Amino acid sequence: MSALHDLSLRDAAMRVRRREVSAVELTRAILERIAATEPQVGAYLTVCGDEALAAAAAIDRRLAAGEDVGRLAGVPVALKDIICTAGVRTTAGSRILERFVPPYDATVTARLREAGAVIVGKLNCDEFAMGSSTENSGLGTTRNPWDGTRVPGGSSGGSAAAVAARSCFGALGTDTGGSIRLPAAYCSVVGLKPTYGRVSRYGVMAYASSLDQVGPLARDVADTAVLFDAIAGHDPRDSTSSPRPSRALAGSLEGGVRGLRLGMPREYFVEGMQPDVERAVREAVRVLEGAGASVESVSLPHSEYAIATYYLVATAEASSNLARYDGVRYGLRVANPGSSVGEMYAETRAAGFGAEVKRRIMLGTYALSAGYYDAYYLKALQVRTLIAQDFTKALAGCDALVAPIAPTTAFRLGEKTADPLTMYLSDIFTISVNLAGLPGMSIPCGFDGDGLPVGLQLIGKPFDEATLLRVAAAYEGSTDWHQRGPRL
């Protein structure tokens, strides 16, 4: 029998519910796995073993008492460290919040707990989710489990790496411009960025409020659906969360793709793509055709403006969202804060924020400044509308789009850190989806010549996660990429 940590999330939960294995045993197994893999992976910023074992013991007691403890009963999961956990430090990967302990749970945290999940730890990420490689974390380095010299992708790099390393059964990440999908692709796990408004943002430290969305990363499509069901749905504490009820999807992944129409955006197959990546993605499309889907070419003509638009909208919102980290009430305050409150702000923020965060704050501050607002921020909003309209048109004729996640596989640590603009291009195929607020997904679809994973992107209509999961499940059923794990 394989080790407990190798079980799928669904199997693990079922065994706990049937009391074949206790939640405490399962949690111990994951804590041992964390201890074994962390020296090579470095996915966790905080492992909360005591809290996890106490929560697991409580689940076991309730099970013994015959209570219904939820679909995720006793299953250890981990959260990107930008999602608040009451009593457990939440840092956003930033030195400015290195010792910040939230007094409250994010809505998604509370929903996982209600579903019986055991939270074992907090996962590394780019500082305030700004980045594509997790190298912008102020608090640690995460390595790609498939190749320790490579990045895990970002910003939810810790989440993808931990799921790939089997050091948790599933994880939550956030996706502002591709931050779930890119690391999912680089680490060969499944990642879902839900429709904007489908999952509450309450308690999730904001990077760019109009783009951020929380979503699950897991080892296969069915596990992803289970996690998604646990966190999706209206939250009265988030005004942007949709009031439309969320349908449970975990049980409805069957059905296949026969008769479905899939669109391939022309603009996403461009010169300069790594040939292995393009080959793997085109092969995946053929597999879907073989399963009965029809595939046609569609156009997203404003794609070339996506990166520029994103870096105006996202940085403008970030410059405002990050103003609260000022050393007045919590988090870092420098030892010698100067003689005025202005100096205290400046010194604290200079010491607490990393280079990328400072760069984006400055960009956003500039874009919103008097005299530049119309030329930059307002113009970006107008282009954003055009980009969203591209998708509406493209999706009018088909059920979902298929595309690559990124032009390349995981790059080497340090390879792009000196050149932020090159780094920004990693998200060229994912960013538009956030600007349009659509659901997007990454599923494993092969490996390049160096044995590095390639991801396939699925893009759906608003609130139609069901079709994405169904297409993904059909593809997964025809291939075995998701069953391969890194050697650790």
Place this chain on the structure above:
Amino acid sequence: MESVIGLEVHAELLTRSKIFCGCSAGFGAPPNTNVCPVCLGMPGVLPVLNRRVVEFAIRAGLATGCAVAPSSIFARKNYFYPDIPKGYQISQYELPICAGGHIDVVTEAGTKRVGLTRIHMEEDTGKNVHDAHVADSLVDFNRSGVPLLEIVSEPDLRTPGEAGAYLRTLRSILQYLEVCDGNMEEGSFRCDANVSVRPRGQKELGTKVEIKNMNSFRAVERALVYEIARQEQAIADGERIVQETRLWDADREETRSMRSKESAHDYRYFPDPDLLPLAVEPAWIAEIRRTMPELPAERRARLEREHGLSAYDADVLTQRKDVADYFEAGVRAGAPAKDMANWTMTEILRMVRDEKLDEALVIRTWPIGPTQLAKLIRLVTTGVVNRNTAKGLLPKLRGTELDPQELVRREGLAQVSDRAALEAAVRDVIARCPDQVAQIRAGKEKVMGFLVGQVMKATGGKANAQMVQDLLRAALAQSS
């Protein structure tokens, strides 16, 4: 020269909870007790709009003839200060909820219509506390997130007196709507003034100066008087007015420069992505319109019409809704309107001021109930007691539920109207005061009062004054 004044009023709303969270919006709690992660701006929290705040804003808009926007937008006003927890204040900027109304202000020169540019909603900030006993400055966030309406007038005001009248009228309207208690001292009704001067007849506006930090009506008027004189003097001296913000120093009675436009903030307003555009359905506006109370101007007109009051009396009685309610309750209880108005305006309002009962939005503990007062007035008009006796009874009625008639009986204060008894007293006084009688006969009518006083004294103040007068005259005429 003429001055041009526009006012920005911040009115703190009387909602139970804050604008974006469920914390109490009450005043006076110990520091940092009415707070939660949302109004503290903790990482990850999000605002959820309080529906009641919108309703209050719409009420204010309807009362002032504004158009209510079917869709309005919340914006972030970005600036750093220790008392704003998020690093920005949520406010409305483009597309406010109400725009384009007016307020009719009664001035000495007649009624003047003052335009309203806009009314918008925003959250209040916390408060920095500089405690002499601690080296650090502290912040109290109880007020952070308390809802405010910002009411911006057009630059239609011309004198400090008009500005004062505008503020009183606006406060009165908000109090009638029960959306703001209007307490300037506690900061729930705050005012900034924009003022410039220009040669009379010139169309273009002069360079404007903003004055802050005025916490009473008197301070607003004094600050404007000072600032207008300062600007006129500066122009007379050939200086240029600089656009700046100035603070009113009430102790030194002067305005002082706070910051110039060059160092003014760039607030980097942009639509708050955490809040969706606010859609107001016409049905909701109609519902609020149906439940609008009678406003001060309508009530003033009605009191003049229904009760025959003078414009002055009607104005005094309607400045506060609770005072007008008191007056009308007394009339309903049987007091003649003119008498009820007089007693309310003089005796009752004096007691209210002395006991500082008028500092609350609604006076609930009147020193003497309106029905009680009405009964007392009836005792005077029916001749049971004279006016002076009635006034003397007020302290004994204060804070009690005594029936005035019962009190009069118990204290034996009923007016003496017994003709025989009064004639005897009159005869007695005439006999005792031959000098004064001689003076009256010589034409000194004034001395009459002395004789009346003597009779009153002899009867313990209870004599029917009119009868005493009549009897005295008759007696003097007879014996001459």
